Amino acid sequence: MATSSPNVPKIVHVGPGLEVRGGVSVVERLIIDSISPHVQVEHIATMEDGGILRRIRVFGAALWRIHSILRDESPCIFHVHFASRGSTLRKCIVSLMVLRTPCWLVLHAHGAGFDGFFSNLPRPLQERVARIFRRSHGFVVLSTQWLEFYATQLTLRRERIQIMVNPTDPPSTVPDRRCHDTVQFLFLGRIDDRKGAFELLDAYHALSATTRARARIVFAGDGRVEELRRRAAEIGPDVVVHSWLDREERDHLLAASDILVLPSHHEGVPMAILEAMAYGLPVIATPVGGIPDVVRHGREGLLVEVGNRAALTTALARMVAEPALRMSLGQGARATAESLDVTNYGKRLLEFYQTIFAGTSDESGLTEVGAETRPWRTALNTPRRNSEPYTVPVGETRGRVPVSSGRRGRGRGR
Missing domain, CATH: 3.40.50.2000 (Glycogen Phosphorylase B;)
Incomplete structure (x- = not known):
């Protein structure tokens, strides 16, 4: 298993199961494949395909695993993927668990219909969701349009938001289509x-x-x-x-x-x-x-x-x-x-994690008043100067990624 870089702690990705149909699972798999040689990564499934009882069991198991990691008191960045509706509500529960500890929280917004979902929530629930989102230490959106939405409608700080268009994994060659009759x-x-x-x-x-x-x-x-x-x-x-x-x-x-x-x-x-x-x-x-x-x-x-x-x-x-x-x-x-190759995406994401862990986000005012301190910073990390290049240590072999529920699949959803 890969060990975490001195500049990046263990990363815990929280989202739908890696075999769930849908684009979020595709993105999760691509991200994990790209960063697992460089840092320790664990994936925790909060939802899998199946009936209501199966989904309840999966979410319950996810909460227990998250609780176990948080109780261990080791430095971790929780990268939490959410869409809308039930996904948002589940991830708000996860976020509150993480925010009660010295760990870091990165929220990753995927939902195509989140704007409509959010506008239809009762006002008190809107305020609660927005308050949780504003307390995150990093917030990933897919485009400039979504940055504007979260910055204006939920009043997230723009300097906290990172635009990261979904990654691709291009084949080495593409077919010659010039001779197609149909x-x-x-x-x-x-x-x-x-x-x-x-x-x-x-x-x-x-x-x-x-x-x-x-x-x-x-x-x-x-x-x-x-x-x-x-x-x-x-x-x-x-x-x-x-x-x-x-x-x-x-x-x-x-x-x-x-x-x-x-x-x-x-x-x-x-x-x-x-x-x-x-x-x-x-x-x-x-x-x-x-x-x-x-x-x-x-x-x-x-x-x-x-x-x-x-x-x-x-x-x-x-x-x-x-x-x-x-x-x-x-x-x-x-x-x-x-x-948009996933290799470049992975490097950018690791740099984003490093910025959060190094405490440079605090220098930009990203840590809210009253937030808990991170005691590991002094012991495990020396913040780099802005002029120093960031290099990701390359592991000799790909680390196995722990998956909390189900066997990790190679097929893709959409």
């Missing part, structure tokens, strides 16, 4: 109204017969799969609907497709988009959440207005009619995905 559109994600799956089906159906003769569309995900299949069957064999795919099946589909389409109404930074860009796919999407930070219109893809089916149909038709545009946007998408 253009394959691909939708990956939850099949529901928020992701725009049914709007996309309608927009594709509205393509001219000439364009449809040169195209097909594939959907893959969970949610209202059977409903979409029934509607797709009425359109024709050029519409294919899959249920949830494992990583190998997903990668095969990305390699065989030409364009990813995700006309979402609300988003963080979808892993489906980043994974597609890593495979050199141009993207048709909507400018919501953090999408405009990674997909620029005319650079990595085409952006269309939310809910505008006519504009979506036009964008689909343009991608079929202009192969040179597809190739150019695909090259731009791949270049952007490479810049």
Whole structure:
């Protein structure tokens, strides 16, 4: 097992199980893989797929493990991943446990619909959640749009917030798509109204017969799969609907497709988009959440207005009619995905942890009055001067990451 750097203590990631379907689990796995050679990492699952009783048992076991770590009184940074609804409430409980101790708390906001969820909470609960978030020692968001939301609506200090677009793990090479006779559109994600799956089906159906003769569309995900299949069957064999795919099946589909389409109404930074860009796919999407930070219109893809089916149909038709545009946007998408490589992400995250542990965040006013002191700083860490470069010690072998519940899987969710 890797030992922690003198500049970074043990890191405890708290979030959904690593085999849970969804983008948060994908991000957790990528982060843990990237930093575990350099620091000691443990993952604690607060939620796993299954019935209500299983979920209660998993959360109870997570609280017990967190209590055990906190009782040990060793220096730890708790990196807590949350989305919205039940995830937020569970992580508030975890956060309060950590904040009662000298450990550090980093909150990582993933929820695409957190703004709507938060606005619908009773005012006293809003104030309670915001107060907990403000007491964190670091706060990670996915985009500039979400930074503005948390800074203005929950009054988090801007200097405490770190923008970290979700990481990618690009394949070494991408397929040559120049000779494709049929253009394959691909939708990956939850099949529901928020992701725009049914709007996309309608927009594709509205393509001219000439364009449809040169195209097909594939959907893959969970949610209202059977409903979409029934509607797709009425359109024709050029519409294919899959249920949830494992990583190998997903990668095969990305390699065989030409364009990813995700006309979402609300988003963080979808892993489906980043994974597609890593495979050199141009993207048709909507400018919501953090999408405009990674997909620029005319650079990595085409952006269309939310809910505008006519504009979506036009964008689909343009991608079929202009192969040179597809190739150019695909090259731009791949270049952007490479810049978000998980190795670079891991280095930035370790630097963020080091800043928190070294106490430089205190110098920026990040520690609230009355917060408990960290006695380990004097004994274990000498704060570096700002001019000193930070280097992450490279372990000779990858450390095994302890997982509190379940076997660690290699498949990816979305």
